[in-house]
Amino acid sequence: MDINTFIDNFAGQFDDTDRSVFTAETKFREIDEWSSLIALSIIAMVDEEYDVTLKGEDVKGAETIQDLFNTVQSKKQ
Amino acid sequence: MATLSTTRVKIAGLAACVPRRIEENIDLPIFASREEAEKTIASTGIERRRVCNDGVTASDLAEKAVVRLLADLGWSAESVDCLFFVSMTRDYLAPQTACILQGRLGLREDCFVMDLPLGCSGWVYGMSVATSMMQTGQFRKGLLICAETNTKNRSPKDRSVRPLFGDAATVTALEYDAAWDKPMNFVFGVDGKGWEAVHMKFGGMRHPTTVEALQEVEVEPGIVRKGTDMVVNGMDVFSFAIRRPPASLKELISACSIDLESVDYLLLHQANKFIDEKIRRSLKLPPEKVPYCIRDFGNVTNASIGLVMVVQLAERLRGGMCHCLACGFGVGLAWASMEFTAGHLVCSELVEY
Numbered sequence: 001m002d003i004n005t006f007i008d009n010f011a012g013q014f015d016d017t018d019r020s021v022f023t024a025e026t027k028f029r030e031i032d033e034w035s036s037l038i039a040l041s042i043i044a045m046v047d048e049e050y051d052v053t054l055k056g057e058d059v060k061g062a063e064t065i066q067d068l069f070n071t072v073q074s075k076k077q
Numbered sequence: 078m079a080t081l082s083t084t085r086v087k088i089a090g091l092a093a094c095v096p097r098r099i100e101e102n103i104d105l106p107i108f109a110s111r112e113e114a115e116k117t118i119a120s121t122g123i124e125r126r127r128v129c130n131d132g133v134t135a136s137d138l139a140e141k142a143v144v145r146l147l148a149d150l151g152w153s154a155e156s157v158d159c160l161f162f163v164s165m166t167r168d169y170l171a172p173q174t175a176c177i178l179q180g181r182l183g184l185r186e187d188c189f190v191m192d193l194p195l196g197c198s199g200w201v202y203g204m205s206v207a208t209s210m211m212q213t214g215q216f217r218k219g220l221l222i223c224a225e226t227n228t229k230n231r232s233p234k235d236r237s238v239r240p241l242f243g244d245a246a247t248v249t250a251l252e253y254d255a256a257w258d259k260p261m262n263f264v265f266g267v268d269g270k271g272w273e274a275v276h277m278k279f280g281g282m283r284h285p286t287t288v289e290a291l292q293e294v295e296v297e298p299g300i301v302r303k304g305t306d307m308v309v310n311g312m313d314v315f316s317f318a319i320r321r322p323p324a325s326l327k328e329l330i331s332a333c334s335i336d337l338e339s340v341d342y343l344l345l346h347q348a349n350k351f352i353d354e355k356i357r358r359s360l361k362l363p364p365e366k367v368p369y370c371i372r373d374f375g376n377v378t379n380a381s382i383g384l385v386m387v388v389q390l391a392e393r394l395r396g397g398m399c400h401c402l403a404c405g406f407g408v409g410l411a412w413a414s415m416e417f418t419a420g421h422l423v424c425s426e427l428v429e430y
Contacts, residue, residue, distance in 0.1 A: 035113075036237065037120050040315045044355060053320050056312030 001050070001076065006069045009049055013041040024066040042068075052076050080332050081263040083208035089218075090250035090423035091394065092146035093387040094138045095127040095243075095374065097429045102126070107236040107299060117240050122350025126243030126375035128228045133430060135166045135224035136174050138246035140181055141428050143220060146248050149425045154182050158216035159189040161207050163199040163223045163379050165408070166230055167192060178222070189216065196275070197346045197407025199223050199379030201415050204249070205263045211253050219251040223379040230277060231309075232302035234293065238309050241349060243375035247383025250423070259418035262333045266325050268410040274313035275408040279304040314407075318352045322406045322414070323359040329402070329414040340366065342390065344403040347371040347381035356404070378407065391424040 003024055011022040017033045028034055043054045052075045054068075062068040102124055108114040118124055129138070139162070147154060160182075162175040169177075173192035184190070189210070195202050203221045211219050224246035231238045279290035290304030302308070322345070330337065343362055345353045350371055357367045368389040370381075377384055382403050386394060393399060398420035406412035 035116070036311055037116060039312055040120075040351065043312060043316050044319060044351075047316070047319055053316050054312075055316055056310055059312055 001069070001073050003066070003069055006072070007065055009045050010042065010065055010068070013038050013045055022065065024064065024069070026065050027063055028065055028068075029063075046072055050076060079265060080329075081205055081209070081265075082260045083205070083212045083263075084260045085214065085253060085255055085257050086208040086211045086251055086261070087254050087257045087259070088249060088417070088419045088422060089252040090146050090150045090425070091247065091383060091387050092142040092149070092425035092428065093245060093247040093380070093384050094142035094145070094428040094430055095245045095384075096129045096133065096138070098128050098130060100126050100128045102240045105236075105240060107234060107239055109299065120349075120351050121241060122369065122371050123241060123375045124372050126228075127245060129226050129244045129430075133226070134168050135164050135226045135244075135246060136162070136168050136178055136181075138226070138244065138430050139222045139224040139248065140178065141430055142246050142248045142425075143182055143222065145425050145428050146250055146423070150250055150423045152218060152250070155185055157184050157188060157218050157220055159207065159210060159219040160184060161191050161193055161203050161219070161221045163193045163195050163203045163221065164225055165194055165196050165378070166224075166226045167194070195379060195411065196409070197348065197376075197378045197381070198405035198409065198411045198413045200247075200249070200382040201263065201403055201405040201413035202265070202411070203379075204261065204415060204417070205265075205413070207251055208261055211251060214253045214255065217253045221249040221251060223247050223249075223383055225378045225380055227376070227378055230305075230307050232293075232306040234301035235306065236299040237311050238307065241376045243377050245374060245377035245380040245384050247380045247387065249383055262329065262416040264325055264329045264332060264414050266321060266412045268317070268321070271313065271317060271410040274310045274317060274410060275307065277305060277307050315352065317410055318348055318406055319355045321410070321412050322356050322404045325406070325412050325414045326356070326360060326402060326404050329416060333416055335402070335416055337362070339400055340402055341399045342401045343367050344382045344385060344401055346405040346407065347374070347385060348376055348407070379405070387424060387427055394419055394422045394424050396420065
């Protein structure tokens with residue numbers, strides 16, 4: 001798994017936030033556009049792209065995109 | 078894998094009743110902005126829902142649908158041998174609502190009646206129970222009611238549920254026919270460890286209602302509810318709903334060697350468009366094979382599969398045979414998929430209460 005691809009996929013769920021805003025260290029809940037609907041899109045994206053099922057607590061427990069990436073990676077193993 | 082096949086029982090008719098009152102999602106005061114309302118509508122596909130007035134219960138909607146369907150079928154109330162009432166919004170905790178409905182509908186006193194407290198998987202589970210009991214031919218005519226007043230046990234101040242759920246009742250008339258050679262095939266699933274994804278904490282025996290349970294609490298901005306209101310944990314439901322239903326349908330397709338090309342319709346529990354479209358795409362079915370009624374009625378839980386048939390497929394079901402798959406999934410967590418064939422049905426016009 002590649003973190004940069006993951007950030008691209010993550011950023012792809014946002015309509016109004018520029019890609020340049022997103023880094024591994026981005027605290028995604030602090031992005032203005034973040035919403036519960038985007039959280040669902042992220043779960044769907046991870047299901048489609050990585051074949052991993054995230055639960056609500058996985059998303060809630062992650063602070064940065066890197067955190068979520070780590071969760072997906074550990075669930076994939 | 079547990080599969081079930083039932084034979085010699087066919088669907089004879091379908092009817093549905095919805096409240097007359099319409100609630101438009103775009104106008105709901107619970108959204109932070111009009112933009113948020115528009116985004117929610119775009120993603121869920123739900124523009125409006127039918128909402129019961131105070132004092133109207135699921136059994137009231139059901140009674141109207143049954144009376145209409147019996148008249149359209151030309152069946153007398155006395156001819157009904159069994160009645161199943163699938164609901165999580167029953168009239169009383171005791172007795173079961175099916176008993177009360179026997180009296181109100183004027184069914185025989187030797188009629189077999191039973192409540193099945195199932196949510197969104199309820200039509201498929203209900204069909205498995207009803208047809209299993211009828212397939213020996215001792216019960217010849219049966220009614221499967223799926224009725225829910227979801228707006229009564231959910232908080233109107235909870236934006237995670239109010240834009241999604243509506244009220245409706247459906248009734249499916251079943252008939253024993255020794256010459257009917259099209260089996261119904263079922264597969265089931267349950268994940269009891271995930272029960273907290275959708276639940277009502279207070280009001281049962283584990284947590285009896287207390288004064289505190291009746292206080293409104295702001296769980297997070299936009300989500301205000303009482304302890305007796307239904308909790309729907311959106312993210313957990315979503316991750317369940319994009320995984321289990323497609324797997325269940327694939328299990329059924331494989332176990333029963335179903336040729337997807339021969340399937341006319343996949344009838345999905347109308348959860349929301351986002352979820353259902355993911356399920357449709359994972360089975361690679363074209364949009365015309367997966368009908369929706371979600372835009373105008375929202376998620377009506379166990380009544381959704383019956384309602385989509387009445388609202389979208391009535392003409393088709395009155396005519397020739399349709400080869401269908403159906404999948405219900407939700408609270409439990411429970412899910413079930415089935416294959417059935419139906420046609421030449423009596424399909425009543427939508428009844429309003």
